[in-house]
Amino acid sequence: MISDEIREKVRNRAGFACEYCRVTETDTGGMLTIDHFQPKTKGGSDNSDNLIYCCTRCNQYKLDYWQVRNIDMALWNPRHKPFSEHFIVLDDGMLYPLTQTGIFTIQRLRLNRHPLVAYRLRKRHQLEEERLLSHYRNLVQLLEKANTHLLRLTKEQQELLKEQQCLLRLFFNQRK
Numbered sequence: 234m235i236s237d238e239i240r241e242k243v244r245n246r247a248g249f250a251c252e253y254c255r256v257t258e259t260d261t262g263g264m265l266t267i268d269h270f271q272p273k274t275k276g277g278s279d280n281s282d283n284l285i286y287c288c289t290r291c292n293q294y295k296l297d298y299w300q301v302r303n304i305d306m307a308l309w310n311p312r313h314k315p316f317s318e319h320f321i322v323l324d325d326g327m328l329y330p331l332t333q334t335g336i337f338t339i340q341r342l343r344l345n346r347h348p349l350v351a352y353r354l355r356k357r358h359q360l361e362e363e364r365l366l367s368h369y370r371n372l373v374q375l376l377e378k379a380n381t382h383l384l385r386l387t388k389e390q391q392e393l394l395k396e397q398q399c400l401l402r403l404f405f406n407q408r409k
């Protein structure tokens with residue numbers, strides 16, 4: 234049995250997202266499941282190092298897979314190796330494997346399943362839009378600053394003009 238405390242630890246450690254496909258609780262509208270990387274049926278423990286926060290789809294595809302001998306059939310363990318070591322995300326949202334483990338994991342967990350590719354593309358667009366928005370916000374701030382500066386300059390010029398008019402008036406009055 235996994236205690237609530239361990240469950241919370243695993244959730245937090247994963248940033249509330251599936252450690253295999255990165256779909257989040259917010260995206261799926263609920264808590265995800267906990268996967269035993271080495272299945273309990275194959276001798277895996279409830280130790281937090283063996284626990285992976287995992288969406289129901291990835292869990293369903295992984296099932297009780299456990300590689301015993303053939304090294305080519307090793308499944309990526311997100312606990313031990315970073316994502317970038319085995320995969321890159323292409324512009325079209327597809328995951329491209331960089332290693333044999335990457336190839337096997339994509340096949341086994343169906344990491345290029347259609348809704349997941351669409352999800353990656355949407356995320357990418359969102360990020361791009363956020364980046365643009367922040368760029369425009371900065372631009373607006375700069376324009377506002379420039380505008381304030383310009384207003385101050387105009388005011389100073391008006392005051393200067395007033396002073397000049399006063400001086401001219403004085404000058405002409407003296408000459409009369």
Ligand SMILES: [Zn+2]
Nearest residue numbers: 251254288291
């Ligand atoms: Zn997943």
